[in-house]
Amino acid sequence: MPPDPPALIRQWLDHRDEAAARTLIDHLYPLVTRIVRRHVTGRESPEDLAQETFARLFNQLARYDPAQPLENWTARLTLNVCRNHWRHQSRRPELHWEDLNPVEQNLAEHAWNADQPLPSSTNEDAHALLLKVLQTLPADDRLVLTLLHLDEKTTDQIAALTGWSRTLVKVRAYRARHKLRQAIERLKP
Amino acid sequence: MSDPESALHHLTQAARQAHLPGDPTPFGFSTRVLAQVAADTAALLWERLSLRSLACATVIAAGCLWWDLTSQSPAEEDRFISELSTSLFQP
Numbered sequence: 001m002p003p004d005p006p007a008l009i010r011q012w013l014d015h016r017d018e019a020a021a022r023t024l025i026d027h028l029y030p031l032v033t034r035i036v037r038r039h040v041t042g043r044e045s046p047e048d049l050a051q052e053t054f055a056r057l058f059n060q061l062a063r064y065d066p067a068q069p070l071e072n073w074t075a076r077l078t079l080n081v082c083r084n085h086w087r088h089q090s091r092r093p094e095l096h097w098e099d100l101n102p103v104e105q106n107l108a109e110h111a112w113n114a115d116q117p118l119p120s121s122t123n124e125d126a127h128a129l130l131l132k133v134l135q136t137l138p139a140d141d142r143l144v145l146t147l148l149h150l151d152e153k154t155t156d157q158i159a160a161l162t163g164w165s166r167t168l169v170k171v172r173a174y175r176a177r178h179k180l181r182q183a184i185e186r187l188k189p
Numbered sequence: 190m191s192d193p194e195s196a197l198h199h200l201t202q203a204a205r206q207a208h209l210p211g212d213p214t215p216f217g218f219s220t221r222v223l224a225q226v227a228a229d230t231a232a233l234l235w236e237r238l239s240l241r242s243l244a245c246a247t248v249i250a251a252g253c254l255w256w257d258l259t260s261q262s263p264a265e266e267d268r269f270i271s272e273l274s275t276s277l278f279q280p
Contacts, residue, residue: 018223021219021222021223021226022219022223025214025218025219025222026213026214026219029212029213029214029218030212030213033212034209034210037209038209047215047218050218051218051221051222051225054222055222055225055226055229058222058223058226059226059229059230059233107200108196110199111196111197111199111200112196114199117199117202117203118199118200118202118203120203120206122203123203123204123206123207123208124207124208126200126203126204126207127203127204127207127209129200129204130200130201130204149201149204149205150201150204150205152205180197181193181194181197184193184196184197184200185193187196188193
């Protein structure tokens with residue numbers, strides 16, 4: 001039987017029912033880890049960020065509006081945790097061709113020279129390389145670019161997820177894209 | 190040789206298709222989360238109590254000061270000033 005999140009939330013809020021909390025964690029864990037893994041590299045301890053997200057979720061559950069889907073609210077919370085993590089993390093300095101490992105150099109060379117899409121066997125490496133490049137950008141730029149290019153969200157969806165206005169999303173995306181293009185330029189073999 | 194826009198396009202296109210599985214909850218994860226929630230709740234409670242205590246202490250201190258200033262008679266005040274102005278080792 002699939003879990004009933006509103007009932008589980010009520011049980012937690014009214015009785016601090018740990019069994020209900022565990023069922024809620026099991027229900028939301030795949031969603032949270034998928035978002036965290038999409039936005040942070042393996043080195044940035046995704047499991048710690050997932051734990052931080054759930055701790056925040058339970059502390060703020062009383063403020064949750066049942067009119068909106070729990071998944072959307074959780075996604076927003078997860079993104080905020082990722083953004084805070086990037087803010088407190090020291091930013092990687094500029095990334096140059098020489099800083100890449102052989103696999104990444106090969107991939108960057110391929111991306112620069114390819115007329116065709118990259119082979120599907122390189123998808124995970126491309127994701128890791130892109131996150132490495134994004135680590136050189138400020139937290140908000142990183143967030144808007146990840147949502148726009150990796151998650152393929154629209155301006156309206158990004159505005160809803162971040163709480164920014166549509167104009168701010170567009171301006172941030174434009175400036176961040178310019179910085180990302182400069183960062184990619186530095187990876188030219 | 191292509192332009193940065195095209196290189197970026199190729200990279201993002203491949204990165205979007207990366208397989209990022211949503212794993213099942215690891216063993217002990219829920220316990221760690223609930224322990225952190227309990228610790229956070231206790232810390233929050235202490236923080237609220239400390240702030241309220243600070244507010245109470247400030248009000249009491251201000252009350253004492255006001256009571257001290259208003260309850261002194263003029264004679265007491267003169268004696269206090271004369272004691273202050275008297276040097277310790279008078280011949």
